[in-house]
Amino acid sequence: MTPELEDLVAQIRACRICRDVPFAGPPLPHEPRPVVMASSEAKIMIAGQAPGTKVHASGVPFTDRSGDRLREWLGVTSDEFYDTRNFAIAPMGFCFPGQDARGGDLPPRRECAVTWRARLMQLMPQVGLVLVIGQYAQAWHMPDERKANLTDTVANWRAVFMRNVTPRVLPLPHPSWRNTAWLKRNPWFTEELLPVLRTEIAMRLQRRE
Template structure:
């Protein structure tokens, strides 16, 4: 594999972490060795987006880059990023400083669009190949924000409920169960398409978000 332009990768860390990110930048598994055979291959060149850090206390575990992030090479450069920063109570300068936040989606590359124009799920090759090694390289992380069902499935395991709503509604119990190590807080995706979900679940804004802002403020 030949490393590509690493503009899509940012890091605050030592040589080991930089070497790992260099490997990720050269990864072509989803295009050249896709799970499910050649017909399931990524329909475009891989362009991984990942912000890893050996100092950031907060890890944002999202889903996968969308079309705008695929073009910009910077995570959450879209309206969902604006909403996420509102949820966190931080500005862009704080958000994009890898000393503060690591941003490691479940799939590093834009997976493409489905027949209805929505984003496909994260590529299945990505997390098994890279996630354990990346997590092991960031032992300083104290809070993981598990955004969406794919991140919650990976980071919560048996603590994840049948639906995203049930999982997020159980945030207090999840925090209590993970406090002794790295706390995990489940969140819905900040896409504006989820505005209806937020209206139907007012406890998210009145109860969960104040706790999220408090923890972020304390850790930063």
């Protein structure tokens, strides 16, 4: 990791903006615990939403059922997934944002992207592929290609993925168990997108699919 990136990651992990000096809503209702994985070698970035309760407790990204499904989608082992030479993991909100009255997770804190995201991306120019999970990551990483809803955005994945830009971008739904019904309604995701995703991941990790 370069000294500049190491310093930025340390600043992110020590961040308390949304708790102490929030500018995008009421203060975070609990102690911040920013979760981020970054390196100067990572080939792929996973841009998700924000940590959930289990990840907030563990401090390690995707240590939950969503992570199990995501690793299955990617066709990678846990060792490959948590190897920072392979993946950087940078959600739109680095801290668990809390829950709404129904027990669902609140949206990512907006302070995170405004304060940190552009600098983090600038210091990882070696990333060749960004997997944008959910509407908040898609709004930041592919604003011109985002459609009226997540289904249409992900369904347009070929056009987004084949753009002549670096890094390449691939939109995905959230791997949450809550999206199981979505996956059943949209079989093209499993039949068409996932084989391309797995081949791309295998190529970038320099192993055979």
